[in-house]
Amino acid sequence: MSHLDPEVAALLAMGEQASEDEQRHLDDCAECAAEVASFTRAVAAGRATRIGAELLTPPDRVWESIRSELDLPDGQAGEGTDSGPSAASAVTADVSSAAARHVARRRRVSRRPVFFVTAGAAVAVVAIIAGVWMSGGIVPRAEVISEARLDGFPTWAGAQGEAMLERVDGHDRVVVDLTASLPDDGYREVWLLTSDASDLISLGVLDGDTGTFDIPDDVDLRRFTVVDISQETVDGDPAHSGDSIVRGTLAAP
Ligand SMILES: [Zn+2]
Incomplete structure (x- = not known):
């Protein structure tokens, strides 16, 4: 129809x-x-x-x-x-x-x-x-590919969030929403991890509670299925701090 x-x-x-x-x-x-x-x-x-x-x-x-x-x-x-x-x-x-x-x-x-x-x-x-x-300006729909509930880590009592993997115009992006206490310093960073956490990529800095992050086209989303948001200190080290706030696995909605 x-x-x-x-x-x-x-x-x-x-x-x-x-x-x-x-x-x-x-x-x-x-x-x-x-x-x-x-x-x-x-x-x-x-x-x-x-x-x-x-x-x-x-x-x-x-x-x-x-x-x-x-x-x-x-x-x-x-x-x-x-x-x-x-x-x-x-x-x-x-x-x-x-x-x-x-x-x-x-x-x-x-x-x-x-x-x-x-x-x-x-x-x-x-x-x-x-x-x-x-005029042909048809709205490209954001198709939700998968989503994840992000569970808080024990050191971040009460933290929780959501992530959505969307496809718009043939490109993938992750939309995250985080509820967590905000420390006085440092910043938050959004990551994609493999399910065994053996590999990870940074998607970028989360400014505020919500953010949208484009995923480079060469990232294999069948491998990188876990969304993680970490608390980072301003120390010049681009690696994951190890201080995860929330984490969750993407699954079909
Ligand atoms: Zn219809």
Whole structure:
């Protein structure tokens, strides 16, 4: 069976009743359900602006991927960047902020009934989504290959985390999320290990609680199945400190 038409997904996200066929497809197809959900978040963000409620805050890793997609330094994503439709992972944010800007403009210039504002925002969202599709800027989906629960080491009481191995546009990356106490000095580093810990590669420094790390294409992910986050001291030694905070093995979701 073919997937839902993107326009249909957008309409469903705005509260249109799904037909029996569409509903049946959504129940079975995680991909389309995720698509509707992501449109729903974009629409909700636009509506939240309209009624003055708080904007939905996407998870940090969303901003993280937008930042890396746009090569922005920390703290600049989501501030109305003018990216084109090809900056694909920024599309959801673009839709929300464009809808929000649209609503904001309408609010300033008129006191028309709320209904028109809502309809205007909805039309803007559909137009933007349709435009993105028609211009060929299709969102590359992050396909979750495997995931891991990261268990804390005894010396790190209460530490825990999650890791997800994703494939986007043919490239693999690991998204990690860590909850652990933060020492005054040193830094955290993310590693991939073989299951017997005989070999390891550093993916990079984890700044904050979440991070996205591209995996070099020549890394054999059938061998490197374990995600480890370590506490490192600033000693110039690039090797693993031996002080692991959490660790877990990637497995199919
Ligand atoms: Zn589908």
